[in-house]
Amino acid sequence: MTEYLLKLDFKKSIGLIPVIVQDAKSKEVLMLAYANEEALEKTLTTGYAHYWSRSRKKLWMKGETSGHKQKIIKILTDCDYDSLLYVVNQKGPACHTNKYTCFHNKLKG
Amino acid sequence: MTEYLLKLDFKKSIGLIPVIVQDAKSKEVLMLAYANEEALEKTLTTGYAHYWSRSRKKLWMKGETSGHKQKIIKILTDCDYDSLLYVVNQKGPACHTNKYTCFHNKLKG
Numbered sequence: 001m002t003e004y005l006l007k008l009d010f011k012k013s014i015g016l017i018p019v020i021v022q023d024a025k026s027k028e029v030l031m032l033a034y035a036n037e038e039a040l041e042k043t044l045t046t047g048y049a050h051y052w053s054r055s056r057k058k059l060w061m062k063g064e065t066s067g068h069k070q071k072i073i074k075i076l077t078d079c080d081y082d083s084l085l086y087v088v089n090q091k092g093p094a095c096h097t098n099k100y101t102c103f104h105n106k107l108k109g
Numbered sequence: 110m111t112e113y114l115l116k117l118d119f120k121k122s123i124g125l126i127p128v129i130v131q132d133a134k135s136k137e138v139l140m141l142a143y144a145n146e147e148a149l150e151k152t153l154t155t156g157y158a159h160y161w162s163r164s165r166k167k168l169w170m171k172g173e174t175s176g177h178k179q180k181i182i183k184i185l186t187d188c189d190y191d192s193l194l195y196v197v198n199q200k201g202p203a204c205h206t207n208k209y210t211c212f213h214n215k216l217k218g
Binding site: 004005012013018020022026027028029031032044054072073074075076077078079080081083084085087095096097099102103104105106107108109 | 113114121122127129131135136137138140141153163181182183184185186187188189190192193194196204205206208211212213214215216217218
């Protein structure tokens with residue numbers, strides 16, 4: 001675990017790593033967000049998903065105002081250590097539009 | 110469909126949009142890659158996943174050398190139009206390490 005933590009490449013995208021969030025039960029992809037080192041650390045220590053908001057330029061815990069928290073079940077990184085996958089138990093809808101997933105706009109298929 | 114295509118925000122990350130790739134059958138998350146407008150256009154016209162390689166600075170079709178192509182089943186974008194989800198039929202392993210998914214390094218859980 002620590003081995004992968006040390007390998008994470010935060011430098012590739014100015015200190016941020018994209019985080020894919022997947023529902024542990026349905027396996028649906030819920031959202032994509034970004035983590036800096038502090039957000040990942042908070043996620044690991046609290047067991048709830050934290051991110052870096054690029055627009056508000058601040059650390060946030062998912063659900064801190066809406067209550068729609070994400071309890072961490074599993075965290076994985078990929079083969080080149082530049083992205084993360086949070087597998088979560090999602091409380092309520094993941095999207096701020098109140099939809100279950102942020103990915104609700106179909107381009108094709 | 111065209112409506113969402115026009116809304117896609119390629120400017121947020123210097124012309125690139127992160128693409129989450131999910132297996133249509135198992136629903137496992139396979140990889141994260143990046144698309145510029147040309148890569149997305151090629152994906153839409155050919156029906157096979159194309160990306161922009163940040164390291165090689167070129168357009169590539171997944172599987173062009175390995176044969177491990179990704180047939181597009183569905184493409185979605187999220188609530189703020191700055192990321193994409195390709196749902197695919199993956200031929201062979203998705204990862205260059207020959208693992209089924211690129212997300213095979215467990216940090217927690």
